[in-house]
Structure formats: structure tokens, C-alpha cells
Amino acid sequence: MLIEAKDICFSYRKNRSILEHVDFTMDAGERVALVGPSGCGKSTLAQILAGYLKPESGTILFEGKPLPRKGYCPVQLIYQHPEKAVNPRWKLSRTLTEGWEPQEELLKWMGIEKEWLSRYPAELSGGELQRFCIARAMSPKTRCVIADEMTAMLDVITQAQIWDVMLKMAERRKLGLLVVTHRMELAERICTRVVRFEELVEENPANVL
């Protein structure tokens, strides 16, 4: 089991829980789509699985062990808004090497032009920035990528470009891929298994009244 989340509960405000006793599991090499309407809590679950948020209760095991709280996290999150995921004051070369030192060959393979490295985020488009965010998270230590509406803000051609890169990368590194999206067409196109968020909630016996 690559990721095993058990009995996850979470709420942003008291008495208004957004996740109640949610279970989720995922195997290595699987490409899982998590589909659900906006505001249902799928982004929250993604952030919990990547260690961005701490669940109120429940456990998350990665390859049988808890996620490390310090150091490089083997589960990396790619966010919906690439422009918010990079420091606007940093040149992209600095952003890119924050977690590891990607090789030039990899950058070329991912379609990152050399001249982009010396620019600031405001000078690049969303699609170009998203490539940087993916490359930045592709350290050999990364075992699983969670793409939270990764291409929702991009136009269809750029979406197709980014997924092309991401899928090639997942193949090459044998990564687990969790795709959080509200678009069924996309989920069916790229994933080996589609999970509807509602099912996750309903499946748990604790939620059956």
C-alpha cells in the first residue's frame, strides 16, 4: 500500500466538519482520480494526504509508516494556482532548486526553456509556471504526486500539454498519482481508477445512519 488513510476527520471551524471518518487507500503505480463537486472537501483531503494540514483524528500511513513531519516529503502536492505556489520575488531558477537540483536534461524533457530560469513568475504564463511547479517536486525522493485541480485554471491546449508531461513523468519514475478534479472526462482519460468523493464518505459504516 502506498498511501493508507484511515478514519480521517477534519473541520475548519468548530462543529462544522468537512471530513468525517474518511478512508482512502492507494497502491504504488496507481493513477487514481478523486472526483467531486467543489466545496465537498476533496481539496482538504488532498492537503491532508500531502501533509499540508493535520487531521483532527485518524492516521495516514505512507508505505506503512507515518508521513515525516520534517525534511523532504515523499508525497508532493501540485496546486491549482501555480502563481500562488511560487515566491513572486524569486527568479524561477531559485524556486526550481528549492527542494533539489533538477538536471538540465530533465528540464528540457519537460519543456522548460532555459531562458525562463532567469525570469520572475509574473513574466511567465500559468502553464509555464505549472511546469516549474511539477519539475520542482520531482526529486528522486518523491514517490507520489497529488495534483489538486492542477490544470483547472489553464486553457485546454495547455492542459493537454501539462498532463502529457505529468503522465510521462509518472511513468518514468513509477510514481503514484492522485488526480483531484471536478471533470469526469479528464478523470476517465488519464486515470486507472476513478473514486467519487461521495462514495468515500458513504462507504464508511460510521456515516451510515
Add this chain to the structure above:
Amino acid sequence: MEHKEPILDIKNLSVSFRMYEKGLEQKDLKVISNLNIHVDEGEILAIVGSSGSGKSLLASTVLGILPKNASVTGDMRYYGQPMTIELQQRLRGREIALVPQSVEYLDPLMKTGKQVVGVRGTKEKQRLAFKRYGLQREVEELYPFQLSGGMARRVLVSTAVIGDAKLIVADEPTPGMSKAMAEEAMSNFRTLADEGKGIILITHDIDLAFEYADRIAIFYAGTTVETALAEDFGRGPEALRHPYSKALWEALPQNGFKPIPGTQPYAGSIPGGCLFAPRCLYKTEECLGEIPMRTLRGGEVCCIHAD
């Protein structure tokens, strides 16, 4: 049927911004160039294109709410009258209404009912609009943060219809909505159009646009490359006119998910001639010259090779 003036007719519109380049040097950044669209009564014109293609900027231009460092050239007419700043001021909020992107455009400290009434509406009109969109009486008394996503959308639409607007500009009204909610919002717009209003629907969701709109204008790098009939999208790439539109169709996940290489040129480094030429398979010498918008198979296209 007698020929009527379009509500809004835009020809050769260009918008540029004065920006600081390095330190104290300023330069003009052209964001929209040679843009052509028109909206007739009773139709939904969808504007689709990638982010950075100038879609939202077009909305600000039509409403006359551009920032101070922008300059506009070209011909913009409202029922045949040239659109001046004074006219825009007079029409804004009365005959031309904006449905903004999100509830963040509402005043968080004011009850929604009062906001929808605004400066020009009346309580009765507001109640009527709320009733029409299935909003309960109690919603009047709620503050924006208490509204659910779907309620908020309906409140925003109510603000636009209350003033009896002739032209409604909806800027990305559906992102973040579930399919059912988006469909409900779109059918609301459809009903408004059927009542004779003109609607400009700015979106990047092509599926939704071709389901509900009458015509679709495709934006690329700040210009219109094609205006197609909505049905053309259903018929596939052969029915479309511009190579970019065809590429767009083929990149949809349900159609092939096939990307073409390259990126949209940046504002400021717009090439001469056809803006799509650097990524185009059919590129020839002539593509570097002036490319006029021409009528083709019931739509319009900005390409010399289209047939």
C-alpha cells in the same frame, strides 16, 4: 425580419497599458489588438480563450472600468452610437450590467437584499428577481458570507437583471460550480437572452459554451481568431475554421487530449501578421502580412488558409 443594429459592435479594438520596464523607463504593452466582435439582441456570444488572451480585459473595456494607465483605440458602438466615456458612464449598471466572477465583489458588510436593490432598483424589483431565481425571502436578510455557492451565484445574477439591462457581461460565471449548478446558471442566461437581451459570456469552459451559446468567439493572444456558430463545435474540427480552433477542439480530454507544442505569445512581444503563425502547421510567407477578418461558412475567421 428587419435588420437591426447590433447592441454592441466592436471593430479593430486595441488596448494597451503603460508599464514601467526597468526602473524609470516606460513602455506600451499591447494586450488586445485588432479585436472584432458584435452582439445582437437575443443572443449569447461566448468568448473562449486561454488566460492571458484578454477576455476579462474586454469586459473592463466594454464597461469602461480600465485602470488609469490603459489606452484604448478602435471603434466601439452601442446601438450604432459611438461609445464614449460619458456614454459608458451612463450605461454602466443601467443598460450594460456585469455579472462578476465571485461573491468577493459583493460588500461583505451589507445585507444581500439591500445590495441587489442598489442605487437604482426597488424593493419590488428585487423581490421579483429573487423569486425568479428561486431565492427565499430570508436571503434578503443574509450577509454575503452566509450564502452558499449556488445562492451567491443567483444573487449575482439578480443584481444584473434588476436594472433591466440590455447587455449583460458575465465574466467566468461558472468555475468552481458543480455541473448541475453550472447548467442552472447557464439556463438562466439562456432565458434572459430569449427575452431579447444580449449576453457576452466570458469563459474558458468550451463544453459549456457550445451547449448554451449561439455564437462563440475564440480569442488568442488578445485578438479574435474566429467567430464560429455554436453547432460547429459539436460537428468537430472540420466545421471549425481557424487552425487554433481545431487544435483547441482536439485538445479536449473527450476528443483526443492531443496537445500542440508552443505557447501563446506574451502581451508586449506580439509578432506581426498572424498571431498563431509560430505554432501553425499551415504557416506560409503570406501569414506574416496583414490578415483581415473575413466571413466564411456563416462565421468569421482571421486566417488566409481557412476554407
Add this chain to the structure above:
Amino acid sequence: MRNVNRRTKTLLLIGMICVILLGIAASGLVMNPESYAPDYAAKKLPPSAAHWFGTDYLGRDMFCRTIKGLSTSILLGTLAAGVSAVIALVFGILSATVGGVIDKMISYLVDLFMGIPHLVLLMLISFALGKGLKGVIIGIALTHWPNLTRVIRAEVLQIKNMQYVKAAERFGRTKVQIACEHIIPHVIPQFIVGLILLFPHAILHEAGVTFLGFGLGVDTPAIGIILSEALKHISTGMWWLVFFPGMLLVMVVMLFDKLGDDIKLLIDPMSAQE
């Protein structure tokens, strides 16, 4: 000036203000004490070509005394505002990043200091430390940090929740690395504007506390001393003793204020492109 853009104009203005303020500070520093020494042959003279601001009841030249006094004020203001701003920066960042008990304590201190009128607290501290230069500097430094602390705390809290900061954590960056690489560079512009806008407060409070007799000694040429001495003589018609020093004090304070506002205008992304 039609062809000059706003950024150039603002920069020119900032340059001019800096030159004036630095000029006053420097000329006070290099001024010969002789030039404002008592001269009993020239007592109580109204403004003239020889004595621009007139002379007082000891025959001291009021122009030189005023400039010297303002120079002291500016230097003292720089030091006190600087210390105050550094306290604010440290407290603000600590409060927002460590959180918990530290945050509660700092917030409590902020509320405590803001609840007591500045001047009263300033008088107490200055008096407890034996008045004089030391008392005033420490007094001002200790009373002016709460506002800026709040601003910086809010700013840090906001940036701490940015996606790119959270991502940095997942890339294995430590808390200290994140603070130095992401957070501090982000609050520096706020910090500079806050620092400059502290100056006028510091200067006015220095003058105020000295005027009330809890600040600098009577023998130092300070604006507060000048004004309080002048008050005794105003009924005899020696208006120039109050008018010129007072006006210059207001001018210096307004220049600092304008400087802070202009820098803010350049830094603030909302107005930076105008």
C-alpha cells in the same frame, strides 16, 4: 513637467526631502557651539539679516539654536525609531511564526502599551531612567513599537499561509530557513515604510516630553526646551521665539510624513504602475 512620469517625480521628491533632512542633521552636527552662545550685547532682538530668527533673552541666535535642536531631534529620532522598529520586527515575526504562548504574550504587551497614552508612559520611563538623552531615547524606543508590531504580525501571518511557504516546508526547508528566505524579505518594504513613519512620532514626542520638563536638560539646544522657554516670554511680545522654531518643527515632521507616504506609493503594487 509633462514628460516626466510619476515614478520619476516621486523619486525626485524623495531625493529632495532626504537632502533637506540630512542637511539639517549634518549642519547641526558640525555647527560651532559659539554660534548659539550667549551674547549679552544682542539680547531680545527681533528677526533681522544678522539674526534670521531673532535672539532670546540671553542674546543666543535663535536660527542656530533651532537648527541645532532639530538636528538633535532628527538624530535622536533615527536612533529611537530604529530601535523601536527592530523591536517591532522581532516581536512581529516571533509572534506570528512561533505562535502559542509567545503570540499571546506579545499581543498582551501590545495591548498594554497601546492602552496607556504614549506621553504618560514616555514621561514615566524617561523619569525613571534619570531623564536626559538616555531617558528620552529609551523612553521613545520602548513606547513606539506596538503599532508596527501589529502590522508586521498580520503581514507574516498572511504570508505564512501562502502556498509557496507551505510548499517550502514540504521540500524539507527548516523554519529558520523559511523565515530568512521567504518571510523577512517580504516584510522588509513594510518595515522601511513603518520605520520612516515612526520618525515624526518620535520627534514630536521628544519635543513634547522635553517641553514638559521630563526630557533633555535645560542647557541642551532642543526644540522642546526652546519652546518651553519661549512660552515664558511670549507675553512680552517676543513672538519670534515661538513662531520660527515651532514652524520648522512642523515642517520637519511633515517632510518625514511625506517621505513615508511617497515610498509607500512606490512600493505598493496598487499604485506602483501609475
